[in-house]
Each structure stands twice: as structure tokens, then as C-alpha cells.
Amino acid sequence: MPVLPADAGHNVRAWQRRTAPACSDGPVAPGPRVAVLASFTADPLVPHLGTPLHDAGTHPELFMAPFNQIAQECLRDDSATARFRPDALVVCARPEDRPAVASGKREADAGDPRTLEPLAATALDAARRWGALLVWALPPLPYEPSRGVGDCGDPRGAMARAVASREAVRARLAVDPDACVVDLEDTVRAVGVRHARHPALFRLARVPFTEDVFFRFGGELARVLLARNGQGCHGVLADLDGLVLDPAAPFAGDSAAELASALDELPAGRRLAYRTGHPVAEARRALATLAPALARLPAEWIAEGRTAVEDLARFAGARGVTTSTIAVLTGPPATETDTAAAAPHRLVVCDGSADQVRLGLLDAGAFDTVPPVTAYPGGTPPAAEGNDTATRSDDADATPGDDYAAFLRGLGVLAELAEPTGPDLSAEADVAARAHDFTLALSHSPERFASVGDGGRLLLSAHVRDRYGDYGTSAVIGVRAAGAVWHVELFSLSCVVMGKGVEDLLLRSLVERAAERGATELAFHYRDTGRNHPAVGFLRAAARHHRAHKGRDVCVTSVEHTAATAGGHHEDGGGTDD
Numbered sequence: 012m013p014v015l016p017a018d019a020g021h022n023v024r025a026w027q028r029r030t031a032p033a034c035s036d037g038p039v040a041p042g043p044r045v046a047v048l049a050s051f052t053a054d055p056l057v058p059h060l061g062t063p064l065h066d067a068g069t070h071p072e073l074f075m076a077p078f079n080q081i082a083q084e085c086l087r088d089d090s091a092t093a094r095f096r097p098d099a100l101v102v103c104a105r106p107e108d109r110p111a112v113a114s115g116k117r118e119a120d121a122g123d124p125r126t127l128e129p130l131a132a133t134a135l136d137a138a139r140r141w142g143a144l145l146v147w148a149l150p151p152l153p154y155e156p157s158r159g160v161g162d163c164g165d166p167r168g169a170m171a172r173a174v175a176s177r178e179a180v181r182a183r184l185a186v187d188p189d190a191c192v193v194d195l196e197d198t199v200r201a202v203g204v205r206h207a208r209h210p211a212l213f214r215l216a217r218v219p220f221t222e223d224v225f226f227r228f229g230g231e232l233a234r235v236l237l238a239r240n241g242q243g244c245h246g247v248l249a250d251l252d253g254l255v256l257d258p259a260a261p262f263a264g265d266s267a268a269e270l271a272s273a274l275d276e277l278p279a280g281r282r283l284a285y286r287t288g289h290p291v292a293e294a295r296r297a298l299a300t301l302a303p304a305l306a307r308l309p310a311e312w313i314a315e316g317r318t319a320v321e322d323l324a325r326f327a328g329a330r331g332v333t334t335s336t337i338a339v340l341t342g343p344p345a346t347e348t349d350t351a352a353a354a355p356h357r358l359v360v361c362d363g364s365a366d367q368v369r370l371g372l373l374d375a376g377a378f379d380t381v382p383p384v385t386a387y388p389g390g391t392p393p394a395a396e397g398n399d400t401a402t403r404s405d406d407a408d409a410t411p412g413d414d415y416a417a418f419l420r421g422l423g424v425l426a427e428l429a430e431p432t433g434p435d436l437s438a439e440a441d442v443a444a445r446a447h448d449f450t451l452a453l454s455h456s457p458e459r460f461a462s463v464g465d466g467g468r469l470l471l472s473a474h475v476r477d478r479y480g481d482y483g484t485s486a487v488i489g490v491r492a493a494g495a496v497w498h499v500e501l502f503s504l505s506c507v508v509m510g511k512g513v514e515d516l517l518l519r520s521l522v523e524r525a526a527e528r529g530a531t532e533l534a535f536h537y538r539d540t541g542r543n544h545p546a547v548g549f550l551r552a553a554a555r556h557h558r559a560h561k562g563r564d565v566c567v568t569s570v571e572h573t574a575a576t577a578g579g580h581h582e583d584g585g586g587t588d589d
Contacts (some may be wrong), residue, residue: 026058032348042069059229083510261363267302
């Protein structure tokens, strides 16, 4: 197993404890409902987003949308994300997650500046309908230029197009009060490009980043959400005794000027306070002598003789905020014990380095400037040029259903359902094993329905492609025929083609095939695992009479297998989808 960074491991363990059925930390303030839509598998983000939100005193509810279903989830009012009704909608889209076309090359417009703009407009429109804040994650820059070193100097090269795409979306969302932006490039740069990616895990489960990236990214998202909700950092309390006034303090000499320089960089409105256990008049005289630059900073003084915990409570109370929103700056472990109890999540312990002060305050959110915007800074935001999706969304006659139908028509999806011709069923087995969102969740492998000489069994697989590329074998169906009834016991769909209407195309094709062979009923057998709601919802909606070619009717029914009806025979065949 990979070795997790120390803080990332803490987040994972803390989240596991908090989500355990028997866990009860007592009453906490209701937290934000956060939905995450990503073009890759983003499940590792959950503990690193949930833990800091929980540490801030809230109780967040997190929802991970189906893999690579951003547009589909945003355009449908009956989508899983819409039903979740999020307070915040986090969208992480990487242009490189688009499939390769049949030639093996990337689509020509993959880095075009307008590539992500329509998707951003679609997400913003959905966030407005749901009354949610859109948090858009700008994707990191390409790891390698597509055409070698010369690509970096080409204004039409991969790097230039990626930068243009990022900046176009940044400019579009910067003027909108319902949206804000975080930058995954900052996170990748902090971790280091070579340490940020996990190629093997990406090939296995479409997880493109290491745990350290998810840890830092989750922290950034949490800080943005807390700041927008007024729960960010509201002030800095500097412990002068541990920093300057005690003889062994790390800034007791000429370095105090560097500390003053770091504190002087705090944004306007971020209150600074000094606390000391010495009499205030005495501490003022000592500070003026030892660190005149600190004495000149506009800071308030906390009254003498109290502990750090009491001083923090007084400072926060005067601001009308909780103590968890105040960053505490202190010296080495000699004074850390008292203040650690006061500010466990925003404690900055310094050993004499001004850079350490800046980085510590940065991590504590002291430099964050994400105010709760309530109006457009410069009036109504301009419409994005060439953005057809934005135009449709603003049309009074358009509805989300219209947009979704137009989205499906624009994809040009083709799903060819056929019986496998050779003995190699590895592609079909891979789809059946990996599917967990769209699967019947019965323990039937494709080989069960491909038995030679068994006329009562039928195995079908679907090759899927659209205008973006060729997805290969993306669906597998297993049928057991019993007279006029076809029992469908295997129906698995790869996540990469979900939400594109493939399941509807396959159902129509299966109805036609059943009618041609004299069947009058398609009975889908399934087990509700809690994870395969897309398949369960589809089957329930499809349960009716369908008119096949030449006027024949085929009735579609569904049969739910529970522990009692299945007798423990059926096992969960789901895995980790790609």
C-alpha cells in the first residue's frame, strides 16, 4: 500500500472514525452539502475535504457524483446530484480525460480555449438552479508537451492552448458571485509534478493523483467553502512571550524585524492582536526596545495575566467569531502546550524563520481573501463569446431537459450490440467486473451466458463510440431464455459511457432482438447494492410495454433479488469501475 503523508493519514483515520456507525461526537453545527463532479475518480478527496470541514465545527454531507458525468448530472433535473440538492458544487474537469479517437491521437480541439467554457457555463447554470455555490477546479497544466520541447514555444501548442483554456474559464467565473475558483496547478506545483501523479493507479481505477495532492486539494477546497460561509480566518493572535519577549524566544534579536515584515503582509481587515502574560505597560516598553518594527504595527493588546486560552477567547469574542477562526502564532514547544489546546487547527509554531511564519500563516488561512460576494463587482457579467451552452441556459424558453436532449443529440452516440464471435471474452469480463454504478449486481460472469451448445443462453456486448472518440467494448448483457420470457441477469455498463443514452439504445436493441425471436417479456433481475442506483432507476423507469419493430409488444419487468429471495446465492459482482 502507498505510504500516506503524515497529515493525509490523519485525515483518513479521522474521517473513518467520524463516519463509523457508532461514532458520535456530540451536537455540531449543520455543515454544507457538497457535491463533487469529476472527469476522473475523485473518491480519495472525501476524507481530505470532510475532515477540515468537520474540524471547523460543521457536519458536512459529501456526495461523489458518478464518474465522468459532469454535463449529464448538471443538465438533468432528475440526476443524482440534483436530488442531493447541494449547497456547494465542486467540479474538477481535465481536458485530457477525453477519450482517444480511433486513430490513437487526441481530439484536435482538446485544448481549445472554448473547450471547458461550455462545461463551466453548464455547471454554473446548474449551481444557480440548485441555489449552490460553484467551485471550479482549474486543471493542472499538461505534464509533458505533446510534441517535445518545441511545443513550449508554439502559440498553438499544447501548453499554450491549455493555459488559454484555463484563463478563459478563470475570467468567465471571476466576475460571477455564484462561483469561485481553486487551482489544481498550485497543488501539483507544491507537491512536485513527478510526485503528483500515479500512472499505475490511473490505469487501474482512473485516479490520476497521489494522496498528497488530494490532501492539499481537499484543504484548499475546505478553506474556500469556510471562507465563503464566514468561517475562514478572522484574525491572528501573536504570543509575544514565546516569540520575542522571553530570553530564549526565536525572534528575540534582530530577526524580530523579519517577523514584523511577515505580519505586515496580512490582508487589510485581518485583525492582529498581541498577547502576553506580563503587565501590558512593561511588555510595551520591552517590545519597543527589542522589536520596534513589531511595536509600530497596528495591533491591539490583550490584557495582562491571562492564559493563552483565555486571551484567545477574549479576542474571538470581541470580533463576534469562534476561536476556531483565529490563527495563533507562538514560539517553540516551551509555550506550545497552552496554545495548542486553544487553537489545535490554526496553530503556527515558529523557530525563528520568517519564511516559516509566512508558510504557517498561509496554511492557517491568515492570507485567504475569499469574501462572501453578494453582488457582481462590475455589474452583470459578460456572456462568454462563442458559448452556445451559456446562450441556451439564459434562454427563457429553454429548460434543463431541452439542454440535456440537445447534449445527447450533439454526442452522436453509436452503440452496436452483437454476439461475441470468438472465444476471448476478456473485454466483456472486464466490463462486468469493474461496473458498480450501472450493474445488476448478480454474480454472473459473461462465460455463463456463452456456453457452447446451450440455446437457452445468450451473451451480447456493445461497442460504443461518439464524436469524441471510440470507447471500445463498454457494455455486456447476459440473457437466459425460458419460453417467451427472456431473463436478463447480466447488464453492465462502463462508467465512461454512462449518462450518454447508451442504456436506452441498448434496451431498444434488446427489445427488437427479443421480439424477432418470439419473446414477449424481458425480465431484468437485479440486486440493489446502494451503489447501483443508476441501473435500478433505469430499470424502474423502463418497466412498461415497449413497441418493437413490426408492431410487436415486449413487456419489460424487473425482479429485485434480496437476501431472502436470493438465498445468499447471488454475490456482488461489482468492482472498481474505470
